[in-house]
Amino acid sequence: MLEKYGHGGDLLTAAELYGNENSRFLDFSANINPLGPPPEVLQLLQNSLSSIIAYPDPGHRRLKRLLADSLGTDSSWLTVGNGAAESMALLLLALTPRTVGIVEPCFSEYRQLSEQFGAEVLSVYGTIEQGYRADVDMISGLLEKVELLFLGQPNNPNGIQYSLADLRLLAQKAESCGTYLAVDEAFIDFIPEAERNSLLPELEQYRHTILIRSMTKFYAIPGLRLGFTIAHPELAAAMTGKQVTWSVNGLALLAGEACLTSGHDYEKRTRTLIISERAKLRQGLLKLGCEIPPGEANFLLCGLPSPWSAEKMQTLLGRSGILVRSCAMYPGLGKGHIRVAVKNAADCSRLLQRMGEIIAEETGDRIGMREGGVRNE
Incomplete structure (x- = not known):
């Protein structure tokens, strides 16, 4: 296999x-950008090889400032990880949920990481009639039974989004239940901005909702590993507190900065x-x-x-x-x-x-x- x-x-x-x-x-x-990395990123990496003699910034400060400017948020809401997978792991370590919900079919790391950290995984299933999207009432019901729920947006492997109305309903349900809703937006950059369904502009309303994003897919740097989360500052701080120092290497940080300044x-x-x-x-x-x-x-x-x-x-x-x-x-x-x-x-x-x-x-x-x-x- x-x-x-x-x-x-x-x-x-x-x-x-x-x-x-x-x-x-x-x-x-x-699922990597067929254009390859932006030329500016490759040039910067070639010019920065000598920087490997220095430790990377453990606070990821320059990248966080650039991300905050790009996303229209404050850097206190951001946690940078060694890929989106580490971001998920940090969330699990910070919350220590006993039960985790997933919507099948989905990215295998949701289950694998949750079970690795000792959580019981409960699931609901998407239907072929809805392109393997699950009924929002089923997901809402699952939120009542778990402490954390992962939802792909767009979902892997079917690539389908949930509507903004559905996301709001789920985020509101998470608030009322005290459940955390982790919306995995690893592939959302491939969707034109006007067609994206994201809670980012209104995230301050939902203390229990976390957005997970990846830079490795869109910018074609999977070998460097770079992802981040956007979450309430208290949760972001708790996640950072569980992170191994220097888990994000210096070249990855430089590449991330170059990606964000490479132009539209x-x-x-x-x-x-x-x-x-x-x-x-x-x-x-x-x-x-x-x-x-x-x-x-x-x-x-x-x-x-x-x-x-x-x-x-x-x-x-x-x-x-x-x-x-x-x-x-x-x-x-x-x-x-x-x-x-x-x-x-x-x-x-x-x-x-x-x-x-x-x-x-x-x-x-x-x-x-x-x-x-x-x-x-």
Whole structure:
């Protein structure tokens, strides 16, 4: 199985399974900006290698000031982490919840981290009719039973947002229950600002709501790891109090600062590319017989045509040097679900072409066997 460690983007495991060198893989299993990092970030990192002789700022002060200016908040509301995963871990360490709620299917770290820190995990399920979005009344009911609830916005792996009205209802419910609501906005930067449903502008009204964001996906720096949370200053301070000193390295902090000062052209080009290529990729997958929820992020959840399994398609694509994410292990999904990142036009065309060839080859083999032919090995 490619997801040996529970996530996509594992090139070493792919090399072990499929025998290719890492650089030869076309990786649709990790949802990273296909433009790569902003040029300013790469230049700054090259010019700053000598800074590794100094300790990074344990208070992340310059990055927090830039984030606060960008988000329209105060730096006391911010906690910077070694990726969004550390931000989630710090939240769990600060709150020590006995029960955690999740909305399946969802990012596997919600359950994994919660159980790792000793919490019981309760869940509700999205429905195929709603693109694997769960009914808001079900989520509201779950808030009454847990001490912390994680909600993806847009959700991974289906890429669908909840409405602003739904988010407000859930945030208000969390206040009345005394439950904490952690809204994971790791992929929200890929959505045009006018189309984002976020409680950020009104977060001061909801003391029990936390927003979790990632800089590694949108700015294509997953190897550096950088994420942050926006939460009431008391909770932000409690999270920081649980953080290992220097968990965010100096180059990651510099890269984050460069990302936030790189200008709007990179952001605009990214969103334009994602919107255009996502639509074309979705149409191409639909033509192959797949079922695709109309996601808004930089990835698509794909239900393969029967009788294809995620394992078989992943293996055959992997042998061709193309990696996709199996979602067969996601509670609430089936054995035929994969997730594919949105990449540039040439890469998406290559994926669609190879998937089409694989499906056609397999269909031809089955027809040949039914007609008494001999399958060539």
